[in-house]
Amino acid sequence: MDMDPVTLVLRWAHVLAAIVAMGGLVFARFALLPALAEVDEQTRTGIHDRIRRRWLPWVIGAITVLLASGLANFLLFNARVKTEQWADGSWMRLTNYHALFGVKFLLAMVVFYFASALVGRGAGTQWVRNARAKWLSVTLGLTLAVVLLSGWMRQLHIGENARPASGVPMSPGAGDDGEE
Ligand code: HEM
Numbered sequence: 001m002d003m004d005p006v007t008l009v010l011r012w013a014h015v016l017a018a019i020v021a022m023g024g025l026v027f028a029r030f031a032l033l034p035a036l037a038e039v040d041e042q043t044r045t046g047i048h049d050r051i052r053r054r055w056l057p058w059v060i061g062a063i064t065v066l067l068a069s070g071l072a073n074f075l076l077f078n079a080r081v082k083t084e085q086w087a088d089g090s091w092m093r094l095t096n097y098h099a100l101f102g103v104k105f106l107l108a109m110v111v112f113y114f115a116s117a118l119v120g121r122g123a124g125t126q127w128v129r130n131a132r133a134k135w136l137s138v139t140l141g142l143t144l145a146v147v148l149l150s151g152w153m154r155q156l157h158i159g160e161n162a163r164p165a166s167g168v169p170m171s172p173g174a175g176d177d178g179e180e
Contacts, residue, residue, distance in 0.1 A: 017065035
């Protein structure tokens with residue numbers, strides 16, 4: 001079975017960073033924000049401030065890892081499709097992979113902007129923090145769209161779960177042709 005270590009590490013990094021980013025958004029929107037709505041204004045502002053200092057490095061880290069691993073993955077995948085001449089060189093066009101990637105990339109940039117603005121403190125992004133619930137919901141919806149698009153892109157070349165064509169026997173003692 002082909003288990004390329006580079007793509008595996010890239011995949012681990014990308015998926016883990018996506019989990020941190022989306023998990024943080026779900027927690028903030030559906031647990032933290034409603035809980036903070038029940039305390040007084042001064043306490044709320046204090047807690048937001050304490051959270052910002054601790055959560056900011058995670059946001060910066062997740063964005064960096066998502067960008068680096070995503071870009072590397074994209075370039076490696078493109079190189080492979082080209083070198084191996086998938087569908088006589090027209091696989092990308094036939095599947096609209098580049099268009100899907102373009103939409104995903106743009107949505108991810110918007111997600112990064114809002115995720116940074118929500119933990120930032122610059123005057124230019126204060127409008128986002130003035131309506132935290134609304135922009136958290138929007139960011140969460142966009143992140144969901146990014147994950148759905150990513151799954152779609154992946155399924156274009158991985159396909160549905162199927163029995164292996166070759167290499168791994170289907171049962172102990174079976175030959176290596178995938179037959180039981
Ligand atoms: C909000 C930010 C992002 C989230 C939540 C996200 C999430 C995901 C998820 C869940 C996958 C599927 C992983 C798998 O099944 O192994 C994926 C794949 C991928 N992502 Fe991201 N991603 C984000 C940002 C980015 C960025 C910025 C790039 C490019 C610079 C990128 C490029 C890719 C590529 C190339 C794949 C592989 C798709 C395929 O299998 O054909 N992602 N992403």
